[in-house]
Amino acid sequence: MYSDQINIDGLQYCRWDRAYFEQLRNSGLNGVHVTLVYHENARETLTRFAQWQRLFELNSDLIMPVLDANDLREAKRQGRVGIFFGAQNCSPIDDEIGLISVMRQLGLLIMQLTYNNQSLLATGCYEQDDSGVTRFGKQAIEEMNRVGMIIDMSHSAERSTLDAIDLSSRPICISHANPSVHHQALRNKSDAVLKAMTERGGLLGFSLYPFHLPDGSQCTLDAFCSMIADCAERYGVDRLAIGSDLCQNQPQSVLDWMRNGRWSKAMDFGEGSASNAGWPDALPWFPDSSGFKNIYSGLIEKGFSESETAKILGGNWLSFLESGTRPA
């Protein structure tokens, strides 16, 4: 049953307040991979951690910080939602290799090597040319492997992602994206990437952000679950999870920040366009975190067993975190 499972959303960036945390707990989610930063540098990342420590202090009945997989089991037992942090970009480490272990100690369990653009570590999925993992990137991967910080290539380009899969001694993840074969988009991933990643034990989190889905906001629950069923055949059910990319209650300014950071004078519309610059409409069957229950039902209907839904909706994230965040 859904409520017996450990349910984990592998990517959210919502407006974090008490009302949202109440909704989160009521949704039956036990853990959320929270995006701590998009473009914030090391100093700004400290402020984000500080803001979260205040949120933990004020909402300790609803949420708790997760530093390892056991904290998620504890959160489930206590009826709280475990929060674990990731960065969507490598901006928190500035240009300093030593900040990887420092940020890891603060609880940054996951870091993307790049966010759409070229970074100091690798190439993003919106660049025209992908020069692969950089000199600094190679050292950063080794250091992330050492300290147990999970590499996430959700917003990275193809060659860079294949490089990272090869270079990393530990499985990597794509926390929130879908297969290009189901919907062609710069942010979605080729079969070659997904095959290489999953063969090495990596994890794919299916995104519910309409721009990543066939038919966008009209994508049906059935189509979404068919995509999962197809990937279960291609890559194995143990390699699949959910990373909803839910950005609930966020104003347009946050979307602009995600897309433009401080790097662009011209407005960059990301996956949208000048005439379609706003947040996409939410999927009717995934209006918020409570949509996880609908996915559970959809998967059961699609023929998945209880134990398979338990893996896809949280169990796989739990074991991936367990092995991926253990220091080498």
Next chain:
Amino acid sequence: MYSDQINIDGLQYCRWDRAYFEQLRNSGLNGVHVTLVYHENARETLTRFAQWQRLFELNSDLIMPVLDANDLREAKRQGRVGIFFGAQNCSPIDDEIGLISVMRQLGLLIMQLTYNNQSLLATGCYEQDDSGVTRFGKQAIEEMNRVGMIIDMSHSAERSTLDAIDLSSRPICISHANPSVHHQALRNKSDAVLKAMTERGGLLGFSLYPFHLPDGSQCTLDAFCSMIADCAERYGVDRLAIGSDLCQNQPQSVLDWMRNGRWSKAMDFGEGSASNAGWPDALPWFPDSSGFKNIYSGLIEKGFSESETAKILGGNWLSFLESGTRPA
């Protein structure tokens, strides 16, 4: 016996390298309160943590990080030296209350509210006027109490120190200074301060920095131990410890940095003078950490029991850390 005790130096700022760590381990010290920063701001403090994590990685046979008192017992068992961090100034938190818990999570167990000068939190011992703990300082004390970060007033002025003792719900420390009654100096502490602090369970670490001692570099071991014996009568043996202020192998540039930071255009000579600007000569009986053994012998000679020397040379720091770093 000296080698059976847990021996802790409550303040050092040496040139940290492998040769020094070998000497440290051979000295019989099991724990050292390391000054992480003097004037470094939040961002720069991250680099200091990163440098230390690299030192831990490269010298894991000799040293280990200490996040609570048990780590010191573990260090003793393993024959390594436990390192716990303090800041001599409140610069690591910039102007941000939330950075107290962030820095605490990184292992900053101790923080001075001010270093000689006025800070955002309190007044330093070199200022002409002492306006006491500031508005921000009051909140910072409360937050340090909450997260278990120990307040150190070694470089603070009289009224500010008395304020902090009153405002803090937990005992505070003066990690490295001596009683003014034994040697008059801006950095030494009045009987009123030491009485108020120790009555509330606070800890005084005796300094071996010659400027803090009667007769400076000529201070005898006997005179040093007499000072401890006098304080044991005044404040009780449970409230006494050592904070040597050892700055071994540090060049003049580091002394200049300690004294001048970035705040002074004119050269500030601290406890020295234009004609005496350098490091003072080391005490012959405390040339380096091995001098702890001499203090042990001196205390025994002065009539202290084995259990009393064990307290003064480490046991008191251990229990102070144990209670002081536990979150409220």
